[in-house]
Amino acid sequence: MNRKILAVLLTAIMIVPVFVTMTMGDGSEAETTVVVESSPDFAPYDYYYGDEFTGIDMDILRAIGMDTGINITFRQNLFDSILLSVTQHKCDFGASGFTISEERKQSVDFTEPYSVIRQVVVAKAGLDITSEADVKGKVMSVQTGTSGADYAKTLTSPSNIIYQKGYTEIVLDLINGKAFCEVVDDAVGMAQVSAHPELQVYDVLEAEPEYYGFIFAKDNEALYKTINDSLIKLKENGTVADIIKYYADNGFSLDTPSYFNRVNTLFILTCHDVPFSYMANGFNAGIDADILRAISKDIDYKIRFKQVDFKDIFKELETNPSYIGAAGIFDTPERREHLSFSDSYMSDKLVVLAPKNSDITDISVLESKSIAVVIGNESDTYAESKGYAVNRYTENSAAAAKVSSGVNDCAIMDRTMAKAQINNHPDLEIRDILTDVQERPYAFAFSPDATNLYEIVNASLLKLKADGTIDDILAYYEKNGYGEGVPSYFDDESEKSFFDKLWDKFTKDFLDMDRYQYLTNGLANTLKITVMALIMGMIIGSVAAMVVSMSAQTGKWKIPAAICRVYITVIRGTPVMVQLLIIYYIVFASSDMNQILIASIAFGLNSGAYVAEVVRSGINSVPKGQMEAARSLGLSTGASMKLIILPQAIRNILPALGNEAISLIKETSVAGYIGVMELTRGADIIRGQTYDALLPLLVIAAVYLAIVLILQYLIKKMEKRLNNAY
Amino acid sequence: MPIENNEMLNIRALTKSFGDNQVLKGIDLTVHKGEVISIIGPSGCGKSTFIRCLILLERPSSGNVFFDGKDILSKDVNEDEIRSRMGMVFQNFNLFPHMTAKENIMLAPVKLGVMNKEEASLEADRLLSKIGLPDKADTYPSKLSGGQQQRIAIARALAMKPEVMLFDEPTSALDPEKVGEVLDLIKDLAENNMTMIIVTHEMGFAREVSDRVLFFSEGYIEEEGTPAEIFGNPRSSRLQDFLSKVL
Ligand SMILES: Nc1ncnc2c1ncn2[C@@H]1O[C@H](COP(=O)(O)OP(=O)(O)OP(=O)(O)O)[C@@H](O)[C@H]1O
Ligand SMILES: [Mg+2]
16 A cells, blocks of 8 residues: 555656646736846846846837837846747747847747847957958857857857857956957947957958847747837837937946936047046046036936047037037137037136246247247147247147256146146246237037036036036146046046955945845745755655665566666756756746746756665665564565665765755756756856956855855764764 | 464465575474474575565465465465564564664554554563663664664564564574573563564574474475474484584
């Protein structure tokens, strides 16, 4: 009778998954809500902003949702897994920057294209890459399965291509010099560069443009038509273009929130112009940049800089009223005909810089003096027009030095520059004697239509002038001599110690936008899966081991024992990831069952086979006389196993079972392949957001290690207790 | 009173083979209630196999075993139920090492529903006193001497109130000075009319305690008789030979 119970139990464990599939299958609420899968490590198309799915794909779909009234929900999965998920109906459709290709059209239907893509090269900044020929034959790092990977094959030999799972690894390859360059979609490349100023996009490839579309299973016609029609409509009315422009305006940067969740942002048009606007330490520095940054902080806006040519600043302002021009721009009456200007934050005027004891006290004496100027500068033009005798130098500092050493009698330069020179040359002083030059005000340029923006920014500017902030910024640049290398007033990077920088990284990876939640949620899921799988594995494993052992002892139960042996052999003979994919996409193909539960079942089945072998060896380690003694008392085989053999076997195999638990917890890290947000996937998502490849990995490594150590401690304690018991 | 009613075991033409090796070659034996039977014989002659067949730890190859009138080899018999009515004591004690002495004794009666916990506990205490180990109730087997372990193994078997007790060389694994305490216990059982089959090498003991002695040789019962006949007047040359070696 007990044998029957055991046999029933065994069968139950084998068929439970099937049964659950049947009862939990086709949910009924699926009519109003559709599930879209996306891989959120593909900025700017798909990424997490905080815990919100963000990016061009996501926002176009949000717009489609609003248009059609369909409730679209997003779910993350690995890029490689989404195609399978769509064809197996694990989700309703996929949106993760899928390039429309003939090959993919064999298995899925594509919507109309919503975005045009060009392949570009990303490599270290400042390299001499001007044409496709410059990257031919080099070592390239690409993401598996992307068009970039395909195009790389035409550029270099297969052995020179490193295939990576995600972009974080690729960026690391580039920074560490493992690869010379990456071939990638243009916007994605720009997103990477936004997070890594040491990299640069080189737009040199001659690849054909490509198009992105959403993917649907072939037989999902009704939904396909609804979504596709809506997409066409949104393309025609400009919504799609607006969304893409929004991300482009934000430089495809990773810290761009959803189009539908826009935050106030100052968009700045600027160009290289020391000391007003330039890059230092990968940071926008200069007087203009810092004043605008101070304003953005004051009014709680984000700030974005867009580099263009100086002449294009005015052109763009005419068509783009949301921008502000800032690059040491003079406020002149001619310009005021087309633009409006903020209050001046600083003004300048040509002055004379002369030794303190100099006799140059009036403009009239300059005719007889030898004057230092800077080539091509305002001062050069002025001296030229007056016919003065000049020596031309390349920098203001050189001009001042010549005056100080007596080579020249005086120098002509802007007052701000002159002030800076006095820092190094206390023997010099400013003589404001040039009566025929104008005071020139610097200001920020606005489109005349941008009245609202103008008022907000100008009010803040006035406030910062009044409270001394702007004076502080100006004094900072003056003190540092207005050089190109002067870092931003707000850039405290250069003074930071290694630990400060590490802390900054830590803050960005884990504290900003509560990113640590990816790890805590991931850890919770990892633990859930591990515990459920462990319990299941122990039950299945013990039952299978008992069936096999008892069949060997009694010669009965040949069929169940054969089933168990096949199960053990198959599971131990195949990789756990393959089992997971088969169970999720094939066995549970038509089930809406929770992925965590499916993962637990998969890992439980996997673990069961290993536990079975361990338990079997444990059973064999118990002397035969124990079973005989138990049976001689009238106990059934099953009861003898349970009461006499297993308790002793478990003591013998506890270390081995502990090892199984330890390897199981680490194996669950592949659950990401079916879209489960476990610990490793959580770290991947953080890495996809911050493009910080290493720190999240180190942190989860520490977390895994900590769990394993705790587990080891518990097992040791249990062993001790069992060993002391008898 | 008809003789059959007095029969505890009736064994007919019992054989047992392991593969090609026929270990028991046709054993016939009737055991009456209260009878004490000793089995002696050279090593490897099938003594253990024989009593293991009686309690179905081995499945006989052919023949019949009637236990209390019922053929225990027929298909519809509940083997576990049969075993629960017999007690077996092993050479190596086979106490359950993860249970205390008392738990060893209580296990079967409680798990098989013969007694509830309280009854089993009282019975275990009674048996522990009877075997002279009332203070070892909570001791684990590893902390007990061989003789103590074997006495507890006997108590464990007795707890199920068996109708027959089978002993397979119960003292062979013991230090010589511990043999006595176990044999005394078995003698005590014999005096209380317990039906017993005892495989033993202790000839003095067999002579003293047995109603009948069987001499096994090469899978047969070579000779059987009262202790006086077997030890005082061995007829077969094999038995004479055997006795000359062991005595
Ligand atoms: N499970 C088994 N499989 C195969 N052969 C066995 C098995 N058990 C016993 N035998 C063989 O059966 C024969 C009789 O063994 P058994 O243990 O019954 O002898 P014994 O009379 O009890 O000897 P001893 O006095 O040494 O205990 C031996 O030859 C032994 O090898
Ligand atoms: Mg023997």
